[in-house]
Amino acid sequence: MKDKKELSKQDRIKQLSKKSQLKLEEIRQQQNFKTIEEAYDYLMKFTQQK
Numbered sequence: 001m002k003d004k005k006e007l008s009k010q011d012r013i014k015q016l017s018k019k020s021q022l023k024l025e026e027i028r029q030q031q032n033f034k035t036i037e038e039a040y041d042y043l044m045k046f047t048q049q050k
Contacts, residue, residue: 009037 013021013036021036028039 009040013037013040 007015013024016024024036024039024043027033027043028036031039031042033039033042
C-alpha cells in the first residue's frame, strides 16, 4: 500500500471529502485556475508556510 507521499495529486484529491472537493472547486473558479490540481497546489502553498 502506498503512503500519502507516494499518492498522486489526483489520488489525494479523490480522498478528500465531498465538501472539501466542492470547496476546492470553488477556489479553482474564484482564482481562475484551469484545473482542480492547480487549486490544490495553491492551497498546499499556505499549509507549508510556517
